[in-house]
Amino acid sequence: xxxxxxxxxxxxxxxxxxxxxxxxxxxxxxKPAAKQAVARGVTLSRSLKxxxxxxxxxxxxxxxxx
Numbered sequence: 001x002x003x004x005x006x007x008x009x010x011x012x013x014x015x016x017x018x019x020x021x022x023x024x025x026x027x028x029x030x031k032p033a034a035k036q037a038v039a040r041g042v043t044l045s046r047s048l049k050x051x052x053x054x055x056x057x058x059x060x061x062x063x064x065x066x
Contacts, residue, residue, distance in 0.1 A: 004012040
């Protein structure tokens with residue numbers, strides 16, 4: 001059980017880590033926040049493809065305001 005990587009960005013999972021990752025990819029469920037992030041990304045991607053630019057507004061997170 002190990003994770004091997006190199007300078008070119010390849011990551012190789014072996015043993016139990018590989019089994020766990022495979023099961024997570026096959027049977028895992030996306031969290032609602034992940035689904036929302038994908039939906040926003042798709043919208044931005046379509047906008048970029050259509051107009052050649054995207055517009056977005058930055059806002060402070062709740063933890064940064066405290």
